[in-house]
Amino acid sequence: MHPLPAAYAAHLSRDRRRSAHTVRAYQATAERLMAFLSRHRGEVADRTTLDMLTQSDLRAFLAQRRNEGLSNASAARELSAVRGFLAWAGAGTPRLKGPRVKKGLPRPIAPDEVMALAEEVADEARAPWIAARDWAVLLLLYGAGLRIGEALSLTGAALPLGETLVVTGKRDKTRIVPILPAVADAVSRYVDLQPWPIRRDTPLFRGAKGGPLAAGVIRRSVQGARGRLGLGERTTPHALRHSFATHLLGRGADLRALQELLGHASLSSTQVYTAVDAAHLLDVYRTAHPRA
Structure with a gap:
């Protein structure tokens, strides 16, 4: 384990009083960054390496993480964690915009x-x-x-x-x-x-x-x-309830049962989720079908 991420984790726990879950997640990000930089530059990464970090280095690191299956939200959070680590280490953070989720029709949150x-x-x-x-x-x-x-x-x-x-x-x-x-x-x-x-x-x-x-x-x-x-x-607190309903319906939940779970007075209030689920299916179809 690299000493810098371990020291960063101790700082988060002792000085920032972050939760154990947060400390583990941020330390893991710092470990991944140091390991990547060691491979990327062909030498063991240290504080000097962080001081020399370029926009290209950071972009390459995020590209690798995206190739490992990170969503836009997870990649943005990884970038946020990297910025926190670099700030703690006293290194400058290269200017780099995080990934954004494309705006459009209302969709449940993945x-x-x-x-x-x-x-x-x-x-x-x-x-x-x-x-x-x-x-x-x-x-x-x-x-x-x-x-x-x-x-x-x-x-x-x-x-x-x-x-x-x-x-x-x-x-x-x-x-x-x-x-x-x-x-x-x-x-x-x-x-x-x-x-x-x-x-x-x-x-x-x-x-x-x-x-x-x-x-x-x-x-x-x-x-x-x-x-x-x-x-x-x-993406609001109510969107989490919306996602709960849509994901249940997408996995085969009965509409009447969903009505009871949501506390809707009438079935018509619940039926809106069938339209949302149909929109999701249409997205899948358009992405997958060769003539779409």
């Missing part, structure tokens, strides 16, 4: 972009418990299809999360939604880290000063993260 978005939001949090909170909220939106208001209205009565969760939606209509183990684990970790007692009648998700968490806080965090990742303006 699963890897959902995770990149959630990770980016958590990475920018001021404290580990806030990072865990934001991660848990976003996973509830994508993993359970909750509206942001539904997630933020949860109280301590929801704990401990089991295989299902009773959600109160619009017009005080309740529904039962399944909870994935990853979502339950994220909420549990947040509960363990947050500094306030959670009672059955108190909000589950708290703001930085202990009051109820406002939806605007999450929206602003997502807005900042999507800009850094090059995602489109329609």
Whole structure:
């Protein structure tokens, strides 16, 4: 293991108080960069190598990562991590625009972009418990299809999360939604880290000063993260619920069951996702068919 990425990881953990997940991810990026530069220049990379880093070097590194299968969002996040490492090392960062996701008709967010978005939001949090909170909220939106208001209205009565969760939606209509183990684990970790007692009648998700968490806080965090990742303006907290529905439908979910999961009063509200899924199929067809 190269000493510079290890020292950078120690800085992130000790001085920046980043989460263990973030530290591992950023250290891995720094390790990949140093290994690439060693191969690229034919000698062991060090601080001097970082000082001499050119735009061409950085572009070649990102091209290699893209060839390994990174999406636009993941590549943009890799570039962001590299910039952080270079800034810590005192090296200048060559000017290079990150990849951008092409704008167009509304589309669900790809699963890897959902995770990149959630990770980016958590990475920018001021404290580990806030990072865990934001991660848990976003996973509830994508993993359970909750509206942001539904997630933020949860109280301590929801704990401990089991295989299902009773959600109160619009017009005080309740529904039962399944909870994935990853979502339950994220909420549990947040509960363990947050500094306030959670009672059955108190909000589950708290703001930085202990009051109820406002939806605007999450929206602003997502807005900042999507800009850094090059995602489109329609990448919002509600788009995670939209992606939940579209991905389920694309994998064969029954429309009536999806209506219940989303808490829609009428089936017509749910049928919009069939059009979205058809648009995705059309994209696949146009890309794959030789005469398209």
